[in-house]
Amino acid sequence: MSWKDTRLNQVIATVISNIEVLPHVHLMWLECPSICRETLPGQFVMVRCGEETILRRPLSIHQIEGDRLAILYTVIGKGTQWLATRQPGEGVDILGPLGNGFMVDDDSRNLLLVAGGMGIAPLVFLADKAVAEGRDVTLLYGTANNDRYAVPTGIREVAATEDGSVGHQGMITELVPEYLEATDQTFTCGPLPMLQNIANMSELEERSVQVSLEMRMGCGFGVCYSCTIKTVDGLKQVCKDGPVFELNNIVWEEIRI
Ligand SMILES: Cc1cc2nc3c(=O)[nH]c(=O)nc-3n(C[C@H](O)[C@H](O)[C@H](O)COP(=O)(O)OP(=O)(O)OC[C@H]3O[C@@H](n4cnc5c(N)ncnc54)[C@H](O)[C@@H]3O)c2cc1C
Numbered sequence: 001m002s003w004k005d006t007r008l009n010q011v012i013a014t015v016i017s018n019i020e021v022l023p024h025v026h027l028m029w030l031e032c033p034s035i036c037r038e039t040l041p042g043q044f045v046m047v048r049c050g051e052e053t054i055l056r057r058p059l060s061i062h063q064i065e066g067d068r069l070a071i072l073y074t075v076i077g078k079g080t081q082w083l084a085t086r087q088p089g090e091g092v093d094i095l096g097p098l099g100n101g102f103m104v105d106d107d108s109r110n111l112l113l114v115a116g117g118m119g120i121a122p123l124v125f126l127a128d129k130a131v132a133e134g135r136d137v138t139l140l141y142g143t144a145n146n147d148r149y150a151v152p153t154g155i156r157e158v159a160a161t162e163d164g165s166v167g168h169q170g171m172i173t174e175l176v177p178e179y180l181e182a183t184d185q186t187f188t189c190g191p192l193p194m195l196q197n198i199a200n201m202s203e204l205e206e207r208s209v210q211v212s213l214e215m216r217m218g219c220g221f222g223v224c225y226s227c228t229i230k231t232v233d234g235l236k237q238v239c240k241d242g243p244v245f246e247l248n249n250i251v252w253e254e255i256r257i
């Protein structure tokens with residue numbers, strides 16, 4: 001896997017299935033060969049969500065199987081409510097793949113993935129690909145309670161829940177230090193407080209950590225500047241220069257999501 005330019009496609013993808021896998025969380029499979037051929041873990045699509053929402057909604061590419069692509073989304077507002085009512089056989093207008101994606105070094109054998117809540121969505125695709133390449137993957141997956149997404153086999157999963165119903169009781173970030181010794185690279189996605197927590201961990205200062213950011217987005221491909229953030233290398237657009245950044249490149253005090 002490497003950073004590379006991928007071709008942007010706008011397609012009407014056919015819905016294969018769209019089911020509620022957890023309360024208010026849907027898994028949608030779409031048929032869209034042109035996007036599937038080009039996609040890297042960590043990239044996303046912009047989805048047109050009906051006539052009543054002007055802006056497309058950004059959603060991570062969650063899995064790829066042949067010509068089919070999955071998105072895993074929480075139903076929260078107008079756009080995702082519209083998406084949740086799509087039926088098999090209907091078309092959904094999507095634009096992608098967008099963004100840079102995660103970069104896994106060729107010689108990294110042991111990957112540590114840290115997911116908070118819906119941050120699991122892009123990390124499953126990364127885990128699938130890494131396992132297929134013969135790498136060892138440990139996933140630290142934190143949720144509020146036992147409404148947890150069933151992650152693929154072939155990876156070591158370590159659970160944390162805020163209410164203690166599964167695994168460690170507390171925040172998933174509390175477990176990170178004990179898994180670092182055998183880790184070559186760390187990848188993370190989740191809510192902003194979790195990412196800020198990770199950014200403050202002294203144990204990670206000298207390590208390779210990539211973080212996927214979820215900012216509010218207007219266009220998704222570098223035109224509107226609504227997703228601009230401050231990094232140590234100057235202002236960057238999350239949709240075009242990210243959504244994946246090196247942890248230590250981001251000026252965390254200035255991030256507002
Ligand atoms: C690169 C990227 C990848 C994403 N991947 C996923 C994913 O795989 N699964 C998933 O469930 N969500 C993902 N999101 C968040 C998703 O885009 C929003 O939840 C969605 O746009 C909400 O649309 P809506 O019309 O339903 O809600 P809206 O009515 O637009 O918003 C309702 C509330 O949702 C929150 N929200 C809206 N947009 C965003 C956003 N971009 N980021 C964070 N919170 C937002 C705000 O608090 C807002 O008040 C991703 C965001 C980005 C930028």
Ligand code: FES
Binds near residue numbers: 217224225228238
């Ligand atoms: S969302 Fe428009 S520039 Fe990033």
